[in-house]
Amino acid sequence: MNTVATESIGVQVDGVSKRYAHRVKGEIYAARDVVLDVRPGEFLTLLGPSGCGKTTTLRMIAGYEMPDAGRIRFGGQDVTGLPANQRNIGFVFQNYALFPHLSIFENVAYGLRVRALPNDEVARRVGEVLSLVGLAGYEQQFSGQLSGGEQQRVALARAIVIRPRVLLFDEPLSNLDAKLRVQMRQEIRDLQRRLAITAVYVTHDQEEAMAVSDRIAVMNQGSVVQEGTAEDLYHRPASEFVAQFVGRVNLIRGRVMAIAAETTTIAALGTEIVAGPVRKDLTTGDQVLLAVRPEAIEIARDGGVPGSLRATVVSRTFLGEKIEYLLRCGGETLQAVRYNAGPGEVLPEGVTVSLRIAKSAVTVLPETAASVTSARRP
């Protein structure tokens, strides 16, 4: 398969900002000093809630928006001033943006015709790429006759047929139903690997981000707040925002009691919790939040496992392969999960249990003004 022959290049986003005039709020930053370094062939995802600036950043990489500050480089070449039609990108839109008046063949051929390729080469490459996405035989149909998943594939084919230097995706799966979403994200990932194209992908779905990406950049309020692999973000969130946005988490209020080389002792849940080493800016007496994933809390019937924490089961939800518990412990409500619980191992509501939280499962985060209110939620 020689659909994409060009070698992969890296994408550098260097201190890029974009301002908007807002009718009510005045001037606001849609993106603020965004720095990204996408390595050649890497699949990077911009993850964040609505309005965090991820789409604006992607559109600036594409050339649909011009940054107010900063530079964008493709493989070392500065493309900041180039419009989208000179950047050689493949862009997949959220709504697919298939041309309704053109057949599937002509939709896919569009970029090749713009490049004035001979007809036989256009036909060959369109044919190749359509069979690559499993749509051979659809050439003469129109987008209105296709299902959502098929339209998605056409959009993908149209983007890759021009052998773009970079593939850009703007929430490409959000219009599909849940099952198809899972299937398509796998296909997108396989295709990107096979073609070895550098890809930047935008989504607000953290599970989708984890499933497709080599690396994820979490964005909030116009800035990249943390970058790393899915494991990094999940196990070592740098802020309360990332801890809450990526996966589910218990945020437990506490106060630093003692800092040693390998351990930190924190007063929380009416007792003392031991965590690993903490950030250097924290000192004894600081108010902190402990981020603990629900599955990291070990539960047993009272006395069943060694654990100093006592809790009461408030409610439980049976979900097949796992059971979720809400626990009352030291004035806080905790979420906990138990997997593969056999029929006899269900803990009834109201029963007292003992808990254990491993040292490595506790992430200590500084308490911010915003977290004071949010941490009080049950």
Place this chain on the structure above:
Amino acid sequence: MAGSSEGVLTTASPARIRKDPAVTAAALALWLLLGLFVVYPLAMLIVRMLTDNGTFTTTGIVAVLTDRHQIRAFWNSLLLALSVGVVGTALGFLFAFAAARGRLPRALLTAIDVSVLLPLVSPPFTTAIAMIFSFGPRGLITYNLLGLKGVTVYGMTSTLFSEALTYFPIAYLTLRPILAAIDSNIEGMAFSLGASRWRVFRTVTLPLAIPGLANAFLLLFAASLADFATPLILAGNQFPVLPTQAYLQITGLFDLRGGAALSFVLLVPSLIVFLLQRYWVSRRFYVTITGKGAGQAPFDSISPAIRVVLLAACLGVALVIVYFYALLFYASLVMALGANHAFTFQHYRVIFTDGAKAIGDTLIIAGFAMPLGGLYGVLLGYLVTKKSFAGRRTMELVSMINYALPGTIVGIAYLIAFNDPPIELTGTALIIIACYIFRYGPTGIRATVALLQQIDKSLEEASQGLGAGSGTTFKRITLPLILPAFFAGLGVVFIRSMTAISATIFLISIGWTLITVKILENITELSLGPAAAFSVLVVVIVFVVIAVIGRVLRLFRAPGAVPMTSLLGG
């Protein structure tokens, strides 16, 4: 996601607004044309009203405002417009409700659509002539059938009847999509809560349709206020209205200043209605047409008995229309309807000999106005929707003025503005063509804007991302998608060029005349046969053109192509 939340933001960065010289040039050219053919004539109308030989005077307007006869004409106009608004909206609602909820067979629906379309595409006097044929002193119904003698058909009642019949299709076309868009599940829900059908209609259907009803009423009010042809034939001496008074003031008394003053008096209510419609009613629609399939109607909102009554009423009205047109056709083929019913082609011979110049002129003028008007509509619609330049909103508003004002005002304004240097156009075909372009081109503007708003900007971005420049993108993506609007604009300009009279009657000359004016002359000379023949000819030509354009439109698979007929309303 982010895209939608950023939709409320307007970009402030200078990097985004790149000055495109082509856009600037096109915008400047359009402003120049709008200034010349919209703003300048209106300004001259007001100047003329307020000056006498270069000095400021209010005698003209004072004379109008104090003349008892003219004041009566003003109130008559309002009363007539109000009545036509009420009666026409009621008729339109009846038809729209029957079409949207009556579960009519397809054939019947098409029959209703065609008979409703007839008045919209006819020259302005057709109903009026048919009224005289039927109810005049020697009318088929009043004299031949009922044996009444000395009846008079002239007055408010027959004007109201004729206008309501001519304009109710506008209300029908406005209301039908609104009623169709009201989810019948909502009605079904009310029904399941124990309400009777009548209660559901009263408390759910009707309130949801109220903005549509208000809109239809305003459109009809404006149409009647502007109507010149019907009252000229049917109103008679005892029921003067403003447009005809302004016409007589100018053609009968050669009083341009008085005519200007009368136009101004007519302009005020027209403008109020236009602004009400634009800024008030249009923001109060509850139902928006979504792309969601309507699905099967789970709820039968009409009981069988009511359905029969509705159908009978619609069929009755449709039959009256068909009868009128059949009568017109018949009258064009007999010596003298009511007196001598011998078959003849005499009237057609007359119109193709004596009337040949009028037919030729009309076709030439329509032939030029059509492509230019279509182009103007698409260009202006595209610029105001897709490009950012100073005065964009103002341009759209200004472009609608000639369309919204009664033709009498526009005609008198053109007459005043282009009669003398610096811009002397009187006596040319250009003045008539310009009048049509700027008066009927706005339909194309609205169609283009509506179509472009449905085309997501991501389509153009996708083309750009695939390497296409803005020229290629426009040619290969945008243009094919707005072609339906172009053809719709073409069609409307052509139809109106064939059928309009109110503005252009002031603009004809020895050099250039129009079929509609010829019809009016025939009627005043009481040669109704040729008038009928002319009318039949116009209807036939227009139907052929609509059919051709409809065929062309079907060639394009563009999403949300606007049906031709919906553009003839409002």
